[in-house]
Amino acid sequence: MSLTEQQVQSTLKEIIDPNTGKDLVATRSARNIKIDGNDIAVDVELGYPAKSQIDGLRKTVIDRLKALPGAGNVSANVYSRIESHSVQRGVKLIPQVKNIIAVASGKGGVGKSTTAVNLALALAAEGARVGVLDADIYGPSQPQMLGISDRPESADGKSLEPMQAYDLQAMSIGFLIDVETPMVWRGPMVTQALQQLLNDTRWHDIDYLVIDLPPGTGDIQLTLAQQVPVTGAVIVTTPQDIALLDARKGLKMFEKVGIPILGIVENMSIHICSKCGHEEHIFGAGGAERMGKDYDVEVLGHLPLDISIREQADSGRPTVVADPDGRVAEIYRAIARRVAVKIADKAKDMTAKFPNIVVQNT
Secondary structure, X not given: OOOOHXXXXXXXXXXXXXXXXXXXXXXXXXXXXXXXXXXXXXEEEEOOOOOOOHHHHHHHHHHHHHOOOOOOOEEEEEEEOOOOEOOOOOOOOOOOEEEEXXXXXXXXXXXXXHHHHHHHHHHHHOOOOEEEEEOOOOOOOHHHHOOOOOOOOOOOOOOEOOEEEOOEEEXXXXXXXXXXXXXXXXXXXXXXXXXXXXHOEOOOOEEEEEEEOOOOOOHHHHHHHHHOOOOEEEEEEOXXXXXXXXXXXXXXXXXXXXXXXXXXXXXXXXXXXXXXOOEEOOOOOOHHHHHHHHHOOOXXXXXXXXXXXXXXXXXXXXXXXXXOOOHHHHHHHHHHHHHHHHHHOOOEOOHHHOOOOOOOOO
């Protein structure tokens, strides 16, 4: 007796993707089901990068389908396909860039740049093509964090080739100026510099561009909100009440301009003594959860106050590449997968699907 597609569908409905919390049929991940006698073949398309998850999910699908009475050979092709998703109304996508993630904080010193670079590296580790734009014109830190000291090249004299490090494409004002040169610029010059860095860089087929924003809610944030196609924002804070107060302002700014908040990352959440292992909430506890509850925003993850995170970023080898199998790198990867899943849940951008309509007098 041959298997039916209904039997296969029913089994796939029972398989929950641990990253989305939904079954493979509800998310339309399961597709191209082929049944040949009792042999089954199925494709599983994930809308987020999941290199570390694919083997486990493939094994689950095969094992569950093989358990069907009379099932023969079973094959499952599990792969990721990342698409462009909707942005603010009236803002056009940037060529060769599918999705832009803004990483922001209300105040400085909360580890936003470290979080941004490790988020980018974690997305790349999961198989995505990723870029980093350092939007902090006054205090660029990505060149040091990525260990890049060279200058970008320009093939045509107009656009810049992004710098490369650890499978990331990167651009920063720090690549173009001397490391000790202060940027004594007024607001309009700063926003123009940001637009040039973003639009005049020849990005190469990027799934996610992570923008490391300066702290606060000033000119650069406003330019980003009004003129840059942002898919969503990640807010970085510490549990400290003062940091949370400013983080709330940053969150509300994005809400006002119609940019979705993908979630909150709580940095320096807990300190674990390197000598005795004692755990202590130096900056307080539960702050991100309270903020998330107040604004109905997900807490994406908690990162410890750990000397190695600082040392690795300062040395130009951030945690995700310096200690890829460590506990902290796994937290960053879990945050990255969650961010990508949240983006995959958003409406797809359809502007490329529609032809331009030109009305002419004939």
